[in-house]
Amino acid sequence: MEQQKTVFITGATGGIGKATAITLAKQQYYVIIHGRNKEKTVAACEEIKSISGNENIDYITGDLLLMSDVKKVAETLINKYNRLDVLINNAGGIMDKDRKETAEGIETTMAVNLLAPFLLTNLLLDVLKKSDDGRIINVSSNSHQLNAKPDFDDLELKNNYNPLTAYGNAKLFLIWNSQHLAKKLIQDGYGNVTVNTLHPGAVATNFGVNSNLGSLLNFFGKLARPFFKTPEQGAETVLYLATSEKVKLISGKYFENKKIKTASQKYYSQKNEQLVWDYCKNRINNIK
Numbered sequence: 001m002e003q004q005k006t007v008f009i010t011g012a013t014g015g016i017g018k019a020t021a022i023t024l025a026k027q028q029y030y031v032i033i034h035g036r037n038k039e040k041t042v043a044a045c046e047e048i049k050s051i052s053g054n055e056n057i058d059y060i061t062g063d064l065l066l067m068s069d070v071k072k073v074a075e076t077l078i079n080k081y082n083r084l085d086v087l088i089n090n091a092g093g094i095m096d097k098d099r100k101e102t103a104e105g106i107e108t109t110m111a112v113n114l115l116a117p118f119l120l121t122n123l124l125l126d127v128l129k130k131s132d133d134g135r136i137i138n139v140s141s142n143s144h145q146l147n148a149k150p151d152f153d154d155l156e157l158k159n160n161y162n163p164l165t166a167y168g169n170a171k172l173f174l175i176w177n178s179q180h181l182a183k184k185l186i187q188d189g190y191g192n193v194t195v196n197t198l199h200p201g202a203v204a205t206n207f208g209v210n211s212n213l214g215s216l217l218n219f220f221g222k223l224a225r226p227f228f229k230t231p232e233q234g235a236e237t238v239l240y241l242a243t244s245e246k247v248k249l250i251s252g253k254y255f256e257n258k259k260i261k262t263a264s265q266k267y268y269s270q271k272n273e274q275l276v277w278d279y280c281k282n283r284i285n286n287i288k
């Protein structure tokens with residue numbers, strides 16, 4: 001009999017993450033969800049158990065703005081399970097109108113959307129390498145095409161901060177880091193672990209709902225909302241990458257609607273990809 005697969009999903013208290021968790025629970029995966037708020041995470045865990053009838057649902061809490069919490073989340077998972085087949089870096093979102101730094105001094109958009117998945121993936125990589133079908137799925141966004149405008153001398157936008165640019169940049173860098181890791185895994189002989197990214201579509205979730213992006217953006221956001229995908233529809237490409245045999249050997253690609261798409265090449269060069277990877281490595285190493 002095939003061994004039950006374990007999946008860890010960040011930001012699974014609502015939206016796309018929770019919809020993904022429910023479907024995987026119904027498919028008898030061992031589902032570990034993550035949330036930053038304990039009450040909300042426990043409630044989501046119970047809801048997933050009750051909807052799916054699957055009792056093998058657990059949770060880990062932590063604020064992914066803080067790399068110290070990311071380390072604790074990874075440690076908890078390794079100490080308790082020491083196995084993982086699928087890692088879904090889903091938590092993320094757009095931040096406020098005004099630039100903010102975390103207690104560790106990192107710009108908040110970059111912290112949660114880029115550095116947290118970078119560090120979590122790195123810390124869980126040895127466990128994933130033990131799987132015969134390890135999959136890392138990074139939830140990006142087409143905002144990398146629409147809004148990214150990186151300044152390679154000022155990656156955290158100390159000057160000219162704009163929340164949409166910061167978000168687009170972080171999601172673009174997430175794609176580059178995924179490509180970079182995919183190449184490294186092949187070079188190091190770990191073809192059993194793949195890493196891919198995706199845009200889930202415009203999905204009616206809590207995304208941006210509590211941000212103070214400005215009345216005009218919020219107005220258009222509300223107008224467009226009825227045309228958005230449901231969280232279940234938004235989860236479809238995530239689920240495809242997590243479960244389909246068709247993508248078992250595909251790595252380093254960007255997907256939309258369950259199909260490979262070419263990510264924006266506007267700012268891409270191998271040098272820039274390496275620069276962002278090195279920035280993430282150095283930023284993480286320099287946090288006490």
Ligand SMILES: NC(=O)c1ccc[n+]([C@@H]2O[C@H](COP(=O)([O-])OP(=O)(O)OC[C@H]3O[C@@H](n4cnc5c(N)ncnc54)[C@H](OP(=O)(O)O)[C@@H]3O)[C@@H](O)[C@H]2O)c1
Nearest residue numbers: 011013015016036063064065091092141202203205206207
């Ligand atoms: N919705 C869209 O149209 C859309 C489009 C493109 C890409 N995406 C991406 O899809 C992913 C899922 O978003 P969603 O639409 O499902 O939005 P959502 O409903 O806001 O869900 C985001 C999840 O991430 C968690 N999260 C946010 N900041 C966190 C932090 N600092 N520490 C820990 N957890 C944190 C949230 O926790 P709380 O419940 O505690 O807030 C929530 O569980 C995100 O990466 C987003 O950028 C969404």
